[in-house]
Amino acid sequence: NAGVTQTPKFRVLKTGQSMTLLCAQDMNHEYMYWYRQDPGMGLRLIHYSVGEGTTAKGEVPDGYNVSRLKKQNFLLGLESAAPSQTSVYFCASSFQIRRQTQYFGPGTRLLVL
């Protein structure tokens, strides 16, 4: 089992460019999440999904879009990147949304110039 994988590991974008971050899990988890992690702050939830074909907004959704076309994949899109989106992005998955541990991927470091 690879667990949760993320691609790419690192990316540099110019302001206004777009990109998609890919998350994949092989644990047959229903729930998937995208977080961002900034220095000195806790993980903040961007969007999450409770199953294939469903998505919902988290704490900081502005500037991001997501899609869950397949159960094992959760995509995070930045349509027009801004320097404020410079961060480390983590994907996670869990069997259930409540009272369940979330398993995290290794992260994607994004720098927006």
Next chain:
Amino acid sequence: GESVGLHLPTLSVQEGDNSIINCAYSNSASDYFIWYKQESGKGPQFIIDIRSNMDKRQGQRVTVLLNKTVKHLSLQIAATQPGDSAVYFCAENNYGQNFVFGPGTRLSVLP
């Protein structure tokens, strides 16, 4: 302990000593808590969890204590090893809601 800001609090301990990392959580209705370990350049890794109907839970070399009266969580690591060096953070969950994560404490193990 936890603090809001750009710099994480750091706990330095001698190898072989016990470590105690603290977390003040925010929601008195939270009923499930997790401690995560995050090594440099890696994703968070589950260490131990505890539900609100317990005040103590033990794992391998780790113990979590929960004090609901003062909304405080602590992680104790016995016989701290160099491999324990990492950022540790707690997460709280209010039934049916999403997790809220603390900013973390950096544990530095001195030889």
